[in-house]
Amino acid sequence: MYAWLFRSLPGPLLVQILLALSILAGIVFLLMQFVFPWLSQYSPLNDSTLESLTFPATSRGEGTPT
Numbered sequence: 001m002y003a004w005l006f007r008s009l010p011g012p013l014l015v016q017i018l019l020a021l022s023i024l025a026g027i028v029f030l031l032m033q034f035v036f037p038w039l040s041q042y043s044p045l046n047d048s049t050l051e052s053l054t055f056p057a058t059s060r061g062e063g064t065p066t
Contacts, residue, residue, distance in 0.1 A: 005020070006020060
């Protein structure tokens with residue numbers, strides 16, 4: 001499939017290489033901008049198993065433990 005794509009690109013070898021790299025960069029851009037953000041909402045990788053650690057306010061009015 002890649003050989004067919006490379007052979008179907010117009011121009012000499014250098015132009016074909018530049019076109020193939022620009023097509024690859026366009027595909028990566030589309031994946032990063034649209035596909036991966038949409039897909040991340042279905043991924044369990046961002047689910048945290050730790051709760052945020054909060055401390056009660058002390059008598060001095062600070063929120064950090066002594």
